Amino acid sequence: MTVTIVLLILAFFLVVGLPVALAMAISGSVGLYMLGGLPFLEGILRTTPLSTADSYEIITIPMFILMAEFVILSGVANDLFRAASIWVGRLRGGLAMATAMAGAGFGAISGSSTAAAATLAATSMPAMLKEGYDPKMAGGVIAISGTLAMLIPPSIALILYGIIADISIGDLLIAGVVPGIIVSLTIIITVAVVVRLDKDAAPTGRSYTMREKFASLQRIGPMLVLFVAVTGSIYSGLATPTEAAGLGAFVAMLIAIWERKLTRAGFWQALRSTAHTSCMILFIILGAHVFGYFLTLSRVTNDLSAWIGTLEMAPLLIMCFILLGYVVLGFFMDQIAILILTVPVMLPLIVQLGFDPVWFGVIIVVTAEVGMVTPPMGMNVFVVARYTRRPLAELFRGVMPHVWAHLIIIALMTVFPALILWLPSTM
Structure with a gap:
């Protein structure tokens, strides 16, 4: 009965729009009070804030967020899109494919899905509309390409999962590399299929000489340096994820200085944005810990495990139902909230x-990508709509082919876990 009451309180708070951190903290506190009374609740509330913040791995989050702020400030994302468009722009739908490539590149130096979607919307949408692309198709590929930042390291979602699950963040980040490449190629292939079925969706672009193509690669040098500094140092074992995050933030600042984009006002704005986002995430983790104490003490996990053990079903079939549940949750909830709660x-x-558990972390992040672009909560679609002034219904229609393609990829990664686990096994 106690568990039911607490879950109903949590559901009510989430429905009325209370921030997820407060919803979890208040409902968890009610449950703890019902289990042990006021002294019991006070003891947990006194120690939880310190135990939440007193974690070496937590430093990874603000450092990667600061790195993303410096990257956005430096304008590297614009260079990524221009370079990709020069290499594949000649193809029908080439600018849309370049958007996917730029999304993968930006994801490798950002970690923020909404930041990636906003940057791509500002850079690639005007270029595609100018060339005569169908706004529906253009907006859809921007929204789905932004989600790559959730998967390709440095991924804030994978870092959060590692902190919650208490498993190696380094393994998780490296495990996201191959799936990130696969998902990027899937977006490109989906674009190719869409433009083949609908000739009016995208035109062919102008061709470039090999000299122009290789000259464009000079502008993506900073991105490669940053990727090697972060992911390369983690994979080689030269640095822990926390150390790599600090190194990445420093290198990103140097890139912004090299590009002559780092002003005093821009520097302080980057620090303020990082502090704001980091505090929001830490508050969510704090609320999750309070709620987690209630789940542990009420033995919900143990009872659920015992019930699953009585089911006469293959583990893979049970996993399919679990992933289906994640897809449905993504329709209504923020992806970070889903990770924290589930x-x-x-x-x-x-x-x-x-x-x-490493495989599961990557799988649920790929599944969360679907929730980022599906109604009614599709955060990336809302971000693209805000920056492009296009109707939401149009953008949701444009992203649906990519949703179906993502579901196929999720099925393949579920059946063949080596797609995720091979690279971290070579570390």
Whole structure:
């Protein structure tokens, strides 16, 4: 009965729009009070803030966010799109394919999905509309390409999962590399299929000489340096993810200085944005810890694991139902909230079923990408609509071919876990 009351309180708070951090903290506190009374609740509330912030891995989050702020300030994203458009712009739908490539590149130096979507909307949407692209198709590929930042390291979503699940963040970040490449290629292939079926969706572009193509690569040098500094140092074992995050923020600042884009006002704005976002994430983690204490003490996880153990179903079939549940949750909830709420409950079940927790982390992040572009919550679609002034219904229609393609990729990664686990196994 206590668990039911607390879950109903949580659902009510989420429906009325209370911030997820407060919703989890208040409902968890109510549950703890019902379990042990006021002294019990006060003891947990006194120690939880310190135990939440007193984690070496937490430093990774503000450092990667600061790195993304410096990257946006430097204008590297514009150079990524221009270079990609020179190489593939001649093809029908080439600018849309270049958007996917730029999204992958920006994801490798950002980690923020909404920042990637906003940057791509500002850079690639005007170029595609100028060339005569269907706004529906153009907006759809921008929204889905922005989600790559959730998967390709440095991924804030994977870092959060690692902190919640208490597993190696380095393994998680490296595990996102191959799936990130696969998803990027899937977006490009989807664009190719769409423009083949609908000739009016996108025109062919102008061709460039090889000299122009190789000259464009000079502008993506800073991105490669930053990628090697972060992902290369983690993969080689030269740095922990926390150290790599600090190194990445420093290198990104040097790039902004090299590009002569780092003013005093821009520097302080980057620090303010980083502090604001980091505090929001830490507040969510704090609320999740309070709610997690309630789940642990009420034995919800143990009871759910015992019930799953009585099911006469193959583990892979159970996993399919779990992933379907994540897809449905993505229709209504923010992806960080989904991770915070579900991982403490689901991870013991995943281990019990014999699945690798690193594999599960990457799979649910890829599944969360679907939620980022599906109604009614599709955050990336709302971001693209805000920056491009295009109707939401039009953008949601444009992104649907990519949603179906993503579901196929999720199925392949579920059946073939080596697609995710091979690269971290070579570290």
